Amino acid sequence: MLGDSVQREDGPLAKLVPADRARAQSLAALTLRHMPRIDAVLAEFMDHKPPLRALNALRVCAAEIVLDGIPAHGAVNAAVEIARASQKTKHLAGMVNAVGRKLGELDVSALQDMPVPQLPKALRGAIVKAFGPEGTEAIERAHLERPPVDLTLRDPSKGAEWAEKLGAELLPTGSLRLHQPGQISALDGFEEGAWWVQDAAAAMPVRLMGDISGKRVLDLCAAPGGKTMQLCAAGADVTALDLSPERMHRVMENTRRMGFRPRMEVANAMHWTPDEPFDAILLDAPCSATGTIRRHPDLPYVRPSLDLKPLLDLQQNMLQRAAGWLKPGGQMVYATCSLIPAEGERQIARALEPTDLVEAPVDAAALGLTPEWQVSTGAIRLRPDYWPERGGMDGFYMARLHKQ
Structure with a gap:
């Protein structure tokens, strides 16, 4: 193929x-x-x-x-x-x-002038059910556009400075957007680790956590390391965990280039247990990745069917297990780069019932997002057709939870 x-x-x-x-x-x-x-x-x-x-x-x-x-x-x-x-x-x-x-x-x-290509039938049906025919068509149109390159800054306070240096757009969320990036490794700031490549939507789950300086934080399913670096840059005491040795090696390479030294754990989260509870946990759960088709247009060809049950079971089990690793009063952010509510909204609804977790308030506008993108007290839904005049974004669901 x-x-x-x-x-x-x-x-x-x-x-x-x-x-x-x-x-x-x-x-x-x-x-x-x-x-x-x-x-x-x-x-x-x-x-x-x-x-x-x-x-x-x-x-x-x-x-x-x-x-x-x-x-x-x-x-x-x-x-x-x-x-x-x-x-x-x-x-x-x-x-x-x-x-x-x-x-x-x-x-x-x-x-x-030809019709916009449609997603595979099974996937399209799920998205139509979630967002309606017009929303689905808008998402499919967004998939046709070549996405820009977004950068996350090591020091977000220098956004305007780096935007001018790189000829980039400073997004309301604090990410930089390059519409004509060229060779990334040749750009100013790459060698010294001033920034790293990360879609603006993918940078939002860490920003939902607020001030985590000095907090003990677990990045669960950490590879390839973009969110791990965000947590380190925010001053957290970070543990990065992932199942794959190869993917964790990539996390190590990325974090070392930036000068960060998080603790690395290569383990299956369903069998691993921390030495002590965490103040905060970021669970960027394994998912269908349907929100990233604009960047990875091979996905509809590689995965034309939509068998979600194994993923849904894994996501829920990880949510329940991670909840037990939180300190009382701690917080968890659950995120998936999926457009399908079964992997997002419905997982949170299921997780809140048997645990002592509740949704923690999130202010979308304060995060630089459109208020209508906030779908509940503590959750935000992002789609590829949002910010069309800026070049769109990946599809993401994220929810901030608090342990009572």
Whole structure:
């Protein structure tokens, strides 16, 4: 599948230098984002669907020419070379060349005037039930847009200063937004650890916790470490826990680059027990990740079905277990990057019944968010179609809980 290596750090992209890797990821994401439209255009130029390698070469070629504005001769030559490189498709090089040249005669309106691609049926049904047909269509339109890059600052008080240095937009929530980022590792502030890449929505669960300076805090399901770094930067005494040694190694690399030294625990949360209770716990629970499709457009192809039961059971069990690790008077923030209420609102409703947890008040406006995005006393629901004029955000649900 075209998207198999988009997110894999050990895939073919790992062999590329950073600039080429960034370009390859961007092009793969652009192609996947518009693939139903691209396939409809290609079908007009072909009598039947070619083998997958040749088809993917043409898909990427179409994305480069029609959407990215790359000169047709370069994109077509690259597609032809891809076809020639395989015994199974080298006989199709002429067809790829002919179709590619026809693509060079199109403009972007050929794709933009087509219907917005819909999500897979099962997922779409769940989102329609949650947000209605109009809300679902708005989310699907947001998925077509190339997302900007958001940064979280080590020192949030320097937001205006770093926005000017980087030519970034300072968002109301305190994140910086780069609309034309270029190579991230070459930007001012990367080497000294002044900021890290983190979607504006993903930065909000830690901000819900308020002042945690000096508090003993657990980051449960910590990888890849963005929230761990937020907690450290806020002055908390942080323990980061995750099941995967490989993912925790990434947390260690990220935190060390920033000069942070949280305690690291590689363990299954369902079998691990802390030495003493925590003042606060951040549970960014494993979920369907349906809120991140705008950044990872391969997800609908990798997970077209929607079997949530194992995830829902795990989320609830983790909520209940983590509640027992809190000090009386402590707080927990539960978050999922999911658009499905069963993984968010309904999980909190279930968790409050058998525990001594209650929702703690949250002020969306004080956090730089639109008040209508607050869905209950202590919970906020974010969607990809929010902030459309700014470039959107990932879909998230987050709730702040207090242990009585």
